[in-house]
Amino acid sequence: MKNFSIAKSRRLRSTPYTSRIEKQGVTAYTIYNHMLLPAAFGSIENSYKHLKENVQVWDVAAERQVEISGKDSAKLVQLMTCRDLSKSKIGRCYYCPIIDNSGNLVNDPVILKLDENKWWISIADSDVIFFAKGLAAGNNFDVKIIEPVVDIMAVQGPKSFALMEKVFGKKITELKFFGFDYFDFEETKHLIARSGWSKQGGYEVYVQNTVSGQKLYDHLFEVGKEFHVSPGCPNLIERIENALLSYGNDFDNNDNPFECGFDKYVSLDSDINFLGKEKLKQIKSKGVQKKIMGVKIDIKEINLTGSKNLYDENNNIIGELRSATYSPHFQKVIGIAMMQKSHWEVSQSFEIQINNNTFNGKVCDLPFI
Amino acid sequence: MKNFSIAKSRRLRSTPYTSRIEKQGVTAYTIYNHMLLPAAFGSIENSYKHLKENVQVWDVAAERQVEISGKDSAKLVQLMTCRDLSKSKIGRCYYCPIIDNSGNLVNDPVILKLDENKWWISIADSDVIFFAKGLAAGNNFDVKIIEPVVDIMAVQGPKSFALMEKVFGKKITELKFFGFDYFDFEETKHLIARSGWSKQGGYEVYVQNTVSGQKLYDHLFEVGKEFHVSPGCPNLIERIENALLSYGNDFDNNDNPFECGFDKYVSLDSDINFLGKEKLKQIKSKGVQKKIMGVKIDIKEINLTGSKNLYDENNNIIGELRSATYSPHFQKVIGIAMMQKSHWEVSQSFEIQINNNTFNGKVCDLPFI
Numbered sequence: 193m194k195n196f197s198i199a200k201s202r203r204l205r206s207t208p209y210t211s212r213i214e215k216q217g218v219t220a221y222t223i224y225n226h227m228l229l230p231a232a233f234g235s236i237e238n239s240y241k242h243l244k245e246n247v248q249v250w251d252v253a254a255e256r257q258v259e260i261s262g263k264d265s266a267k268l269v270q271l272m273t274c275r276d277l278s279k280s281k282i283g284r285c286y287y288c289p290i291i292d293n294s295g296n297l298v299n300d301p302v303i304l305k306l307d308e309n310k311w312w313i314s315i316a317d318s319d320v321i322f323f324a325k326g327l328a329a330g331n332n333f334d335v336k337i338i339e340p341v342v343d344i345m346a347v348q349g350p351k352s353f354a355l356m357e358k359v360f361g362k363k364i365t366e367l368k369f370f371g372f373d374y375f376d377f378e379e380t381k382h383l384i385a386r387s388g389w390s391k392q393g394g395y396e397v398y399v400q401n402t403v404s405g406q407k408l409y410d411h412l413f414e415v416g417k418e419f420h421v422s423p424g425c426p427n428l429i430e431r432i433e434n435a436l437l438s439y440g441n442d443f444d445n446n447d448n449p450f451e452c453g454f455d456k457y458v459s460l461d462s463d464i465n466f467l468g469k470e471k472l473k474q475i476k477s478k479g480v481q482k483k484i485m486g487v488k489i490d491i492k493e494i495n496l497t498g499s500k501n502l503y504d505e506n507n508n509i510i511g512e513l514r515s516a517t518y519s520p521h522f523q524k525v526i527g528i529a530m531m532q533k534s535h536w537e538v539s540q541s542f543e544i545q546i547n548n549n550t551f552n553g554k555v556c557d558l559p560f561i
Numbered sequence: 562m563k564n565f566s567i568a569k570s571r572r573l574r575s576t577p578y579t580s581r582i583e584k585q586g587v588t589a590y591t592i593y594n595h596m597l598l599p600a601a602f603g604s605i606e607n608s609y610k611h612l613k614e615n616v617q618v619w620d621v622a623a624e625r626q627v628e629i630s631g632k633d634s635a636k637l638v639q640l641m642t643c644r645d646l647s648k649s650k651i652g653r654c655y656y657c658p659i660i661d662n663s664g665n666l667v668n669d670p671v672i673l674k675l676d677e678n679k680w681w682i683s684i685a686d687s688d689v690i691f692f693a694k695g696l697a698a699g700n701n702f703d704v705k706i707i708e709p710v711v712d713i714m715a716v717q718g719p720k721s722f723a724l725m726e727k728v729f730g731k732k733i734t735e736l737k738f739f740g741f742d743y744f745d746f747e748e749t750k751h752l753i754a755r756s757g758w759s760k761q762g763g764y765e766v767y768v769q770n771t772v773s774g775q776k777l778y779d780h781l782f783e784v785g786k787e788f789h790v791s792p793g794c795p796n797l798i799e800r801i802e803n804a805l806l807s808y809g810n811d812f813d814n815n816d817n818p819f820e821c822g823f824d825k826y827v828s829l830d831s832d833i834n835f836l837g838k839e840k841l842k843q844i845k846s847k848g849v850q851k852k853i854m855g856v857k858i859d860i861k862e863i864n865l866t867g868s869k870n871l872y873d874e875n876n877n878i879i880g881e882l883r884s885a886t887y888s889p890h891f892q893k894v895i896g897i898a899m900m901q902k903s904h905w906e907v908s909q910s911f912e913i914q915i916n917n918n919t920f921n922g923k924v925c926d927l928p929f930i
Contacts, residue, residue, distance in 0.1 A: 197564040197589040199600030200866035202883050203686060203809030204591065220566040222573065223592035226686065226809060231568030293698045298691055317572060317595065319688035321814070322667055323695045329662045329836055330699015339814075440572030440595060445690075445708075467698055497569035514571050 204228055207253035208343050208402045209409055216423040224254035224317045230425035237520060239422075240429040243392055247351035248424030249412050252389070252396070253343035258301075258313040258321045264333035265309045267465075271327060272313075272320075273303070274449060274466050276459035280305050285370040285385055288313075289449045289457050290320060295471035296445050297452065298323055300437070302387065304372060304398075312342070312398075316439035327467075341400060345409055348394035351419040356395055358415055359408075360384070364395070372398075377411070380404035389426045391434040429517050432526055435486065435559035441515045442484060442528045448472065450480045451530070453558065481533050485511075486560050489525040489544060489553035493518050502529060502542040502553070510535045510542060519560075525553075526560055573597055576622035577712050577771045578778055585792040593623035593686045599794035606889060608791075609798040612761055616720035617793030618781050621758070621765070622712035627670075627682040627690045633702035634678045636834075640696060641682075641689075642672070643818060643835050645828035649674050654739040654754055657682075658818045658826050659689060664840035665814050666821065667692055669806070671756065673741060673767075681711070681767075685808035696836075710769060714778055717763035720788040725764055727784055728777075729753070733764070741767075746780070749773035758795045760803040798886045801895055804855065804928035810884045811853060811897045817841065819849045820899070822927065850902050854880075855929050858894040858913060858922035862887050871898060871911040871922070879904045879911060888929075894922075895929055 198204070198221050205227040213230050220232040230251055233239055242248065260268055270277050273288040280286055282305050290298040290313075299320050304312040313320055324337050347356055356364050360375045364384065367373060372385035382405070383398040399405030413421055437443060443452045449472070450458070460473055487502070494516045502511035509532075516527030535542060540555045567573070567590050574596040582599050589601040599620055602608055611617065629637055639646050642657040649655055651674050659667040659682075668689045673681040682689055693706050716725055725733050729744045733753065736742060741754035751774070752767040768774030782790055806812060812821045818841070819827070829842055856871070863885045871880035878901075885896030904911060909924045 194583065195566040196583075196587065197601075198567040199589040199591045201591065201810055202865070202867050203807065206867050214563065214565075218565065220568040222568045222570065232566075292691075292694050298694075319691055322661075322688055322692035325661050325667075326692045326695020326697075327699045328695075330696045438572065441570055496571070498571050498575050 198223075200228075207251050208399070208406055209251035209253065209345060212406070212409060213251050213423055218423070225256045225315065227254040227256070229254035233423055233425070236428055239424055240427050240520065242420070242422055243349050243390060243424055243427055243430055245350065246420040246422065247347060247349040247355050247394075247416060248422055249409065249416075250346040250348060250423075250425050252346045252426070255314050255344050257340055257342045257398070258315060258324055259311070259338050259340045260313065260324060260335055261310040262335040263309065265311055265335050268324065268328055268331070268333050268335050269303065269311050269313070270464055271331070271466055272324065274459060274468070274472060275457040276462045276464050277303070278462065278464055282307060283372055285372060285387055287457065289452075289454050290323070291449065291466065291468040291472070292323075292445070293468050293471070295448045295468040295475050297439070297443055297447055297449060298445060300439050300454075304385070312340075314344075318439065341402065343399045343402065343405060344396050345399060345405065346388045346394060346396045347412065348388045348390045348424070349392045352394035355412065355416045355419045355421060359411065367395075377404060377408050382408070389436060390430055391436070392430070429519060432515055432517050432528060433519055433521055433560055435528065437484070437528065438515065443530070447530070448475055448480065450475060451482055452484050482530050483533075483536055484558065485529055485531045485536060486556040486558045487513065487527045487529045487542070487553050488522060488556055489516075489527065489551055491525050491546070491551050494525045494527075494546065496527070500544060502531070502544055504534070504542060513544065522560065528558070531555060567592075569597075576620050577768070577775055578620035578622065578714065581775070581778060582620050582792055587792070594625045594684065596623040596625070598623035602792055602794070605797055608793055609796050609889065611789070611791055612718050612759060612793055612796055612799055614719065615789040615791065616716060616718040616724050616763075616785060617791055618778065618785075619715040619717060619792075619794050621715045621795070624683050624713050626709055626711045626767070627684060627693055628679070628707050628709045629682065629693060629704055630679040631704040632678065634680055634704050637693065637697055637700075637702050637704050638672065638680050638682070639833055640700075640835055641693065643828060643837070643841060644826040645831045645833050646672070647831065647833055651676060652741055654741060654756055656826065658821075658823050659692070660818065660835065660837040660841070661692075661814070662836050662840065664817045664837040664844050666808065666812055666816055666818060667814060669808050669823075673754070681709075683713075687808065687814075710771065712768045712771065712774060713765050714768060714774065715757045715763060715765045716781065717757045717759045717793070718761045721761075721763035724781065724785045724788045724790060728780065736764075746773060746777050751777070758805060759799055760805070761799070798888060801884055801886050801897060802888055802890055802929055804897065806853070806897065807884065812899070816899070817844055817849065819844060820851055821853050851899050852902075852905055853927065854898055854900045854905060855925040855927045856882065856896045856898045856911070856922050857891065857925055858885070858896065858920055860894050860915070860920055863894045863896075863915065865896070869913060871900070871913055873903070873911060882913065891929065897927070900924060
């Protein structure tokens with residue numbers, strides 16, 4: 193598989209940590225929200241093993257924030273998501289599918305309630321800010337919508353708790369999952385959430401004071417030696433094994449939340465007002481015809497750079513593989529696929545063509561583990 | 562300067578031409594509208610020279626279309642742009658700044674009027690589709706908004722006219738700049754515009770029939786040998802020499818159209834209704850404090866991967882360099898900078914730090930040539 197360089201420019205924004213990760217050996221980037229997101233520091237499998245045992249610091253500044261504040265901010269935020277936020281609390285994070293008027297997904301951010309009238313939408317890879325601006329203008333809402341200077345660094349892995357306690361004290365270990373609070377580092381306050389895009393545990397530091405954040409980045413490596421701290425990034429193997437879905441990879445604006453297994457975040461019975469609500473009611477009553485499922489394929493490697501069709505024994509397309517990786521845990525390839533209704537049963541088989549060879553795979557439930 | 566690989570995935574979409582350009586020697590990609598856009602085939606300077614003398618075929622499928630159709634489509638399209646489209650004609654392309662409620666830029670697409678109630682917004686790198694969907698929902702407009710299957714291939718360079726005449730006949734040479742019409746290739750109709758992101762002349766083929774488009778791609782190389790046809794892509798040197806501005810590079814959602822020299826596309830005196838109109842009136846009457854200008858710096862190379870501050874002799878920041886390249890034509894570095902009001906006069910000098918050395922530059926008008 194040939195490598196291609198990334199042509200950097202201002203349009204593919206660097207982060208406050210870019211010069212650091214380049215010294216630390218980043219080898220590949222992806223682009224996420226028009227920004228550089230590290231994708232590999234050498235071997236992804238080595239990084240996966242390290243992440244599951246130790247602690248990593250990740251430059252995930254590409255998780256940009258859409259800040260919505262003002263009198264109508266709660267109304268606008270609720271209009272954008274099918275999840276009922278009427279009982280949401282300050283200091284909590286909420287995973288919220290964002291839905292358009294057709295009932296399709298626009299993004300699947302984590303929303304932080306900072307105050308009754310101030311929210312951060314911590315977005316996946318699409319320009320939610322323009323969706324919010326369009327809705328606000330069209331509805332004459334009294335809101336202010338900006339992309340604030342917030343550059344997240346994540347601290348992930350089983351030893352993240354010990355490392356963060358060493359820096360911020362015992363209080364940070366008491367933070368509940370998807371809770372956030374403010375913690376001092378050298379007299380600068382940082383918003384820190386117990387969250388992150390791995391299932392290995394950890395934190396995300398929403399850095400607003402860039403200089404202090406850079407110092408914190410360096411400090412984590414200085415004091416983290418005893419925990420074998422290393423630089424890292426969202427890991428393809430770890431995220432697929434744990435079925436952390438990715439907007440743009442596993443689903444996109446052609447899919448609705450029921451097709452993506454987000455049923456529990458769709459609050460159709462409440463009296464809240466959100467976009468696409470009637471459409472989603474129709475979709476639910478009709479039932480969906482495709483759904484995201486896991487797949488396992490009995491091969492040792494795959495290099496998926498786009499969608500790949502899955503076939504039944506009569507050569508009919510019955511699904512589309514959207515993400516895949518070799519899994520050291522299962523010792524075979526696992527993947528996330530949008531499957532047609534005929535193939536929603538666990539253990540149903542399908543065929544896939546790779547380099548002109550046909551292989552067999554089986555459907556399974558998500559998460560794999 | 563170290564190279565970093567691009568980590569491909571479904572989220573960074575391939576185009577119908579990707580496998581072809583990879584065989585033809587593409588070496589670097591950028592990401593544009595969540596899609597692979599070739600950025601280099603080896604030397605950018607060689608490609609620049611070739612483009613100015615011959616003809617190139619470009620995979621610019623990353624210029625995605627937002628299709629707006631339906632009863633209120635004209636109203637929605639006009640709401641999004643400050644350019645007066647009330648006298649727009651079917652079969653014409655219009656360069657249209659898209660503006661938010663604060664008077665700032667969202668994108669600078671070319672808009673194609675396909676029919677009285679059908680438009681394509683051929684976008685630069687931001688998700689205009691979600692801005693349109695937000696506005697349509699907020700205003701209860703009767704429109705349909707989709708991203709159609711359209712994968713543009715551009716044919717650019719002085720010999721593009723002869724090559725396209727050879728394929729499509731004399732009629733295509735009669736197409737006026739920014740006009741479009743439909744032309745047959747092997748019994749498939751293709752929408753072709755006389756346009757493209759270079760000043761060397763040429764066409765853009767809006768490919769809807771993917772298979773026919775791929776055949777056309779191959780055919781252009783087969784019959785184009787006599788014109789020294791080669792694969793190519795938007796060229797950094799050519800586009801800066803000719804001051805083709807780039808959303809995300811030279812300006813973004815923090816800038817307004819007056820700051821970007823788009824004054825002639827801002828129709829404040831008409832009675833049309835567009836977003837940010839009152840705000841733009843205020844901005845115009847107050848006058849702007851920063852403006853895009855050209856700069857020339859007496860050095861032989863630069864590798865700009867983000868913004869770079871420009872200083873006066875007292876070390877005050879007086880501008881921000883946003884794009885730059887060595888220009889073979891001027892035999893020095895030229896660039897596009899957002900300059901503060903104190904430095905809008907041609908020949909004013911400034912200082913810039915590159916690799917710990919200070920160099921002098923001069924402000925100039927755009928375009929350079």
